[in-house]
Amino acid sequence: MTMFPTSSLLACSYSPLCPRRVCTPCLTSPSSILFLRGSGSAALAMLASMLSHGRAPPQAIMSVERDLHMATGDGENSYAINSIFQRKTVMETWPELHKAVREALKSLSTIGIGTGSTTTMVAADLGCSSGPNTLLVVSEVMNTIGAHVVQEEPADNYGSRAVMEVQFFLNDLPGNDFNLVFRSLDQHQHQQRRLQGHGLMAAVEEKQAAVPCYIAGLPGSMYTRILPCQSVHLFHSSHCLIWRSKIPEDLSNGTHVNADNIYIGKTTPKVVVDLFQEQFEKDFELFLSLRHKELVSGGSMVLTFAGRKPEEMPMQGGVARVWEVLSQALEYLVHKGYMVL
Secondary structure, three states: OOOOOOOOOOOOOOHHHOOOOOOOOOOOOOOOOOOOOOOHHHHHHHHHHHHHOOOOOOOOOOOHHHHOOOOOOOOOOOOOOOOHHHHHHHHHOHHHHHHHHHHHHHOOOOOOOOOOOEEEEEEEEEOOOOOOOHHHHHHHHHHHHHHHHHHHOOHHHOOOOOEEEEEEEEEEOOOOOHHHHHHHHHHHHHHHHHHHHOHHHHHHHOOOOOOOEEEEEEEOOOOOOOOOOOOEEEEEEEOOOOOOOOOOHHHHOOOOOOOOOOOOOOOOOHHHHHHHHHHHHHHHHHHHHHHHHHEEEEEEEEEEOOOOOHHHOOOOOHHHHHHHHHHHHHHHHHHOOOOOO
């Protein structure tokens, strides 16, 4: 896995409203890796949306799989509109994604062999969310595959080469706005039809082969099995592994508290930081074990998420101050009775 340093850290967009801080940002992952799913603007937009509709956060303990998701729709306060940061960070990983796609293609033994048989590559984007970013990875993967086919296959071999198809699964928790995802497919499919309609020679001129892609939604937690054994050639996940599968036990039972914090902050006890560190290690080990069962031999994964260096704990940087101000704002809203945590 390639490690990328981060100069700043942003919190997931639901962490301010989780009554048990299950999604505390970064959760002290052991390495400085890369970025997170929610941005400050997304968090504030989600909070504004709740207040504008006169809704308070749930008072019962949230179920991560049942209750958490990015702000739905494509309006002013939606995740779709407030996720430019995520788009930019995903695009920074393109070189690694291109490399992973090419490695995954090597596991398809019939690529480049003119047998006329059909070869299917299976890919999955874990934590796809909704909005314009959702199909960004799909398009980039397909462009890379198309370019690879053109590069590896002479133009006069297109009629005899193995037929290449891609099955692409878009995974997120059941509460994700999959309706918006499916509506976004129209534009993507139009682009696919345009390329295929030009014919193979036109595709060669564009340096991209017309490879059919079949996209399906796949609701479920990434901390469970979601696909058959040895069926996936490429996994991609961006900004999602900061989410914990559950609350550390000693926090949920009240043994330790993280008073006056909506994140790992300056006053967070070291024991609480350690609890989240341990939970991260357990969750990440579980995640890797599950994906190992689902990945074919020779398959690839591109995982992008954030971390903090040990010396940066408990909190440093300009973004940290933003979340400190947000914490104070939430406390004020609770004090005034506008919210109940």
